[in-house]
Amino acid sequence: MGAALIFGAASFLLPVSSVYAEDKVVAGISKQSVLRTAWRAILDETGLPIELKTLQAKDRRLQFVEGRIDLDCCSIPEWRTKPEEMAVQLYTEPFFVSAQFFIYHETMPFHYKTPTDLKTKTIAVIRGHDHLHQEYFGDKVLVNDFRELFEAVSDGRADIAIVNEQEFKFQMSQYDFPVAQGDVFHRLAARARVHKSRVDLLPKLNGAIKRLKSSGEINMLIGREMRKRMYQSKP
Numbered sequence: 122m123g124a125a126l127i128f129g130a131a132s133f134l135l136p137v138s139s140v141y142a143e144d145k146v147v148a149g150i151s152k153q154s155v156l157r158t159a160w161r162a163i164l165d166e167t168g169l170p171i172e173l174k175t176l177q178a179k180d181r182r183l184q185f186v187e188g189r190i191d192l193d194c195c196s197i198p199e200w201r202t203k204p205e206e207m208a209v210q211l212y213t214e215p216f217f218v219s220a221q222f223f224i225y226h227e228t229m230p231f232h233y234k235t236p237t238d239l240k241t242k243t244i245a246v247i248r249g250h251d252h253l254h255q256e257y258f259g260d261k262v263l264v265n266d267f268r269e270l271f272e273a274v275s276d277g278r279a280d281i282a283i284v285n286e287q288e289f290k291f292q293m294s295q296y297d298f299p300v301a302q303g304d305v306f307h308r309l310a311a312r313a314r315v316h317k318s319r320v321d322l323l324p325k326l327n328g329a330i331k332r333l334k335s336s337g338e339i340n341m342l343i344g345r346e347m348r349k350r351m352y353q354s355k356p
Contacts, residue, residue, distance in 0.1 A: 145172045146322060148192040149181035153266060155287040156217060156311060158346045159339045160194040163216065163313070166329035169322070177265070179249030182206065185316060192322065194313040200251040201314065209317050215310030216330045216339055219285045223303035224274055231281050233304040245270045245279035252283055253307055267291075271298045285309070287343070291350045 146169045150157055164171045174181075174190060184190045186205050198212060225231040231242070236254040243260040246252070247270055262279045264270050267288050273279040275298045283306055284292075292298065315323045333339045 145170045146191050146319070147172050147174060147189065148194070149174050149176055149185065149190045150194065151175075151178065151181075154195065155285075155291065155343060155346050155350065156195045159217065159333075159342045160313065162333060162338060162342055163194075163326065163329045164192075166333055167322075167325045169325060177249060178247065182249055185210070185314065188316060188318060191316050191319045192313060192326070195311040196314060197309050197312060199253045202251070211315045211317055211320060211323055213313045213315065213323065213326045214330050215312050216334060217311045217343060218308055219287060219311065220305050220308050221283055221285050222289075222305045223281050224271070224284055224289065224300045225281045225303055226274055226277065227299045227301045229280065230301070231303055233306065242280040243278070245273035245282040268296070271296065271300060274298075274300050287347055291347065294350075 148160075148164055148171050150160060150173050152175050154160075161173070164173075174184070176184065181190060181193050182201070185193045186203075186209060188209070195217075201207070201210060223231055223233055231238075233239075236257040239254065239257040240259050242258070243262060244258050245262045245264055246255075246258075247267065248263050248265060252258075262273045264273055267284065270282045270284065271292050274282050281303070289302060293300075313326060315326065330339075
């Protein structure tokens, strides 16, 4: 029988190794992330029978803690510090490094020096997303996705937000947001998480990451995903 990567409710098929329902590995994936194609390639490279579940970040976090998701991508240890998460998570080797920086309304520049600079700011945050030094954040405006994040800064509900360089390029290519790119907040090394109940999966994922990084496949896929998204027609 042909190999397939099984998706959840709104699913489609991708090539992978032989699939047996009793051995399936459930992996969470973002609907928006520019890293999603690379994550799918990593999963395919493992040869594991994968069922992908496309969920928002807050739902992936909950289902990972509950053990309903075995694998999740992409995050860094500094973003997943809840006690219940730390009790069940392991991390792969990093597979992609990206800068995160501040955005602000083009008429209201913000210059970042130390985390205490954030105490007086209203910051737009996507539900389910954590950030480094978030304990210093002033007020928060919670939004559902990156487009709403940019809208919150554009219309003045938030002073600033934090985004990666890939998402900034995409959003600005699609919408005429009156926002500007500010200082780099930090550089993150994206990783996948493995539930501790499936520690056996960690070496398979690390092996897949090593091979795809060595071949240049990961950077190629992320670049291709960026171009695909940026060349879409504006709404």
